[in-house]
Amino acid sequence: MPHSxxxxxxxxxADQRDFETALxxxxxxxxxxxxxxxxxxxxxxxxxxxxRFDMRPELVGHYLYGRLHGGVISAVLDATAGFALMxxxxxxxxxxxxxxxxxxxxxxGTIDLRVDYLRQGIGERFHAAARITRxxxxxxxxxxxxxxxxxxxxxxxxxxxxxx
Amino acid sequence: MPHSxxxxxxxxxADQRDFETALxxxxxxxxxxxxxxxxxxxxxxxxxxxxRFDMRPELVGHYLYGRLHGGVISAVLDATAGFALMxxxxxxxxxxxxxxxxxxxxxxGTIDLRVDYLRQGIGERFHAAARITRxxxxxxxxxxxxxxxxxxxxxxxxxxxxxx
Amino acid sequence: MPHSxxxxxxxxxADQRDFETALxxxxxxxxxxxxxxxxxxxxxxxxxxxxRFDMRPELVGHYLYGRLHGGVISAVLDATAGFALMxxxxxxxxxxxxxxxxxxxxxxGTIDLRVDYLRQGIGERFHAAARITRxxxxxxxxxxxxxxxxxxxxxxxxxxxxxx
Amino acid sequence: MPHSxxxxxxxxxADQRDFETALxxxxxxxxxxxxxxxxxxxxxxxxxxxxRFDMRPELVGHYLYGRLHGGVISAVLDATAGFALMxxxxxxxxxxxxxxxxxxxxxxGTIDLRVDYLRQGIGERFHAAARITRxxxxxxxxxxxxxxxxxxxxxxxxxxxxxx
Numbered sequence: 001m002p003h004s005x006x007x008x009x010x011x012x013x014a015d016q017r018d019f020e021t022a023l024x025x026x027x028x029x030x031x032x033x034x035x036x037x038x039x040x041x042x043x044x045x046x047x048x049x050x051x052r053f054d055m056r057p058e059l060v061g062h063y064l065y066g067r068l069h070g071g072v073i074s075a076v077l078d079a080t081a082g083f084a085l086m087x088x089x090x091x092x093x094x095x096x097x098x099x100x101x102x103x104x105x106x107x108x109g110t111i112d113l114r115v116d117y118l119r120q121g122i123g124e125r126f127h128a129a130a131r132i133t134r135x136x137x138x139x140x141x142x143x144x145x146x147x148x149x150x151x152x153x154x155x156x157x158x159x160x161x162x163x164x
Numbered sequence: 165m166p167h168s169x170x171x172x173x174x175x176x177x178a179d180q181r182d183f184e185t186a187l188x189x190x191x192x193x194x195x196x197x198x199x200x201x202x203x204x205x206x207x208x209x210x211x212x213x214x215x216r217f218d219m220r221p222e223l224v225g226h227y228l229y230g231r232l233h234g235g236v237i238s239a240v241l242d243a244t245a246g247f248a249l250m251x252x253x254x255x256x257x258x259x260x261x262x263x264x265x266x267x268x269x270x271x272x273g274t275i276d277l278r279v280d281y282l283r284q285g286i287g288e289r290f291h292a293a294a295r296i297t298r299x300x301x302x303x304x305x306x307x308x309x310x311x312x313x314x315x316x317x318x319x320x321x322x323x324x325x326x327x328x
Numbered sequence: 329m330p331h332s333x334x335x336x337x338x339x340x341x342a343d344q345r346d347f348e349t350a351l352x353x354x355x356x357x358x359x360x361x362x363x364x365x366x367x368x369x370x371x372x373x374x375x376x377x378x379x380r381f382d383m384r385p386e387l388v389g390h391y392l393y394g395r396l397h398g399g400v401i402s403a404v405l406d407a408t409a410g411f412a413l414m415x416x417x418x419x420x421x422x423x424x425x426x427x428x429x430x431x432x433x434x435x436x437g438t439i440d441l442r443v444d445y446l447r448q449g450i451g452e453r454f455h456a457a458a459r460i461t462r463x464x465x466x467x468x469x470x471x472x473x474x475x476x477x478x479x480x481x482x483x484x485x486x487x488x489x490x491x492x
Numbered sequence: 493m494p495h496s497x498x499x500x501x502x503x504x505x506a507d508q509r510d511f512e513t514a515l516x517x518x519x520x521x522x523x524x525x526x527x528x529x530x531x532x533x534x535x536x537x538x539x540x541x542x543x544r545f546d547m548r549p550e551l552v553g554h555y556l557y558g559r560l561h562g563g564v565i566s567a568v569l570d571a572t573a574g575f576a577l578m579x580x581x582x583x584x585x586x587x588x589x590x591x592x593x594x595x596x597x598x599x600x601g602t603i604d605l606r607v608d609y610l611r612q613g614i615g616e617r618f619h620a621a622a623r624i625t626r627x628x629x630x631x632x633x634x635x636x637x638x639x640x641x642x643x644x645x646x647x648x649x650x651x652x653x654x655x656x
């Protein structure tokens with residue numbers, strides 16, 4: 001007796017492109033604060049999702065040294081972990097169409113976040129990466145890093161999320 | 165035998181005004197990101213220093229619900245704790261002129277920050293407060309809260325700082 | 329048309345005593361590590377649940393100063409928040425019998441914990457208290473404090489929990 | 493003109509052995525709570541310092557599942573980071589005799605600690621490792637992990653320390 005077909009076949013290359021286009025649109029354009037800060041998705045690789053942004057005068061926290069405001073650092077690390085969770089969920093739910101994964105993104109909530117500010121946020125371009133350490137049915141956890149274009153480790157972070 | 169005079173007499177009302185004017189200028193105008201986000205000092209009371217800001221479209225993190233981006237919340241809580249440490253240091257070093265306290269502000273560094281996002285950041289005006297829980301010679305600690313104009317508790321936070 | 333009766337009437341004084349006896353047994357006797365550390369429930373008041381323990385040589389982290397090990401501090405603060413969540417859930421679900429609330433305790437899980445070690449853990453008796461800052465359907469959050477018998481604030485903490 | 497000799501030559505193999513013996517004695521025997529929990533130094537390698545301990549009935553937090561109490565997990569992660577900082581300081585100050593490094597250990601203080609409890613603490617033997625992410629003149633930071641004998645990642649952590 002054949003068991004019932006899944007509601008959707010595993011994600012095709014076309015559906016993956018749809019997912020990436022839709023998620024990029026939400027992440028870079030529709031989340032206003034991400035747009036103000038200039039966050040751009042750099043890699044959709046579920047093993048190493050990354051976000052980047054360029055230094056700009058508005059992002060400065062210390063005018064004498066021209067370094068990033070701590071709030072910019074915590075914003076990008078939180079946003080990158082949320083993005084990484086979406087890549088992991090898209091990978092876990094390969095049978096779901098792109099729009100359904102984006103709906104999951106809109107229900108994602110940060111429970112709490114810790115940031116360690118290790119070095120001054122000096123540089124021209126910054127790259128944030130996240131690693132998923134837990135992907136349960138209700139709770140997701142991630143560890144994040146921020147480096148500048150020279151590879152200096154500026155901050156690390158850990159956060160917990162409600163997922164659905 | 166007379167003991168030597170302190171280098172400065174305790175802070176006068178005029179010197180307190182100088183301190184407040186100088187710190188407000190640095191906090192609201194010269195820290196670019198604070199200015200972009202619209203952070204304003206609401207109270208210099210060392211027992212309850214407060215910062216406020218208004219909702220604006222650029223600060224939105226979730227376009228469907230019009231709620232604050234988590235990065236705005238962590239930025240204002242970190243900034244408010246730093247401001248509160250300055251009020252506490254100004255109170256502790258009453259014999260120091262205003263400019264010297266502002267120099268301490270410029271040397272302040274956030275070691276790490278934890279934010280708990282308790283409720284959706286919905287509202288028209290937000291108020292952040294900080295309480296200093298440690299004021300040592302090298303390390304300062306603070307606990308922070310963010311409420312909206314109706315008094316709903318949106319987030320709490322804890323952070324550690326290098327002070328000098 | 330009558331609507332269906334609730335499965336249990338609101339908690340009676342007798343049922344509250346049963347709940348307190350059952351929770352105390354689990355907390356103080358059946359959780360081995362709580363017993364090793366000597367944690368005792370001091371107050372079941374849902375507005376201010378408290379746990380206490382006495383200094384003992386085994387709990388020392390620094391033999392020169394005879395102060396508490398950081399691990400004892402984090403253990404008591406985590407345990408006290410879990411206990412406080414149970415008091416809050418018992419208050420929220422007044423129609424549930426004691427045993428059902430204790431089952432909720434056994435399903436409780438700490439997602440993450442932050443502890444700020446503010447002062448040396450010196451004293452003869454210590455008192456931990458917790459305040460619930462979020463009690464949702466899936467996530468609970470708490471803030472905790474530890475003082476010694478003289479009221480000195482030794483540590484503060486924040487934690488997130490999975491509840492059911 | 494000869495410049496003055498350093499007070500001590502770089503650490504010899506004999507001095508390294510003295511350091512390891514002295515630090516192990518303090519860590520495993522003289523810190524009472526470490527001894528109660530059975531923490532043992534597994535590796536002095538400054539690139540990957542490790543601590544291990546065996547499951548024992550006293551360390552259980554959940555009697556139904558026989559899993560580690562969260563307080564044991566936070567205790568070992570904090571202790572391992574402190575130990576790792578000592579290995580890093582011994583490596584940085586190679587000209588200091590063993591006893592001087594041990595004095596630094598006795599002045600070490602945890603500022604704050606975050607633990608993420610990712611999986612149930614089930615196993616027969618546990619291994620904790622720490623990586624130093626900052627080693628400044630006043631502040632040290634570390635990231636820690638706890639795995640069981642099968643390599644399952646049970647917890648991660650981050651902490652800040654006052655060093656001297």
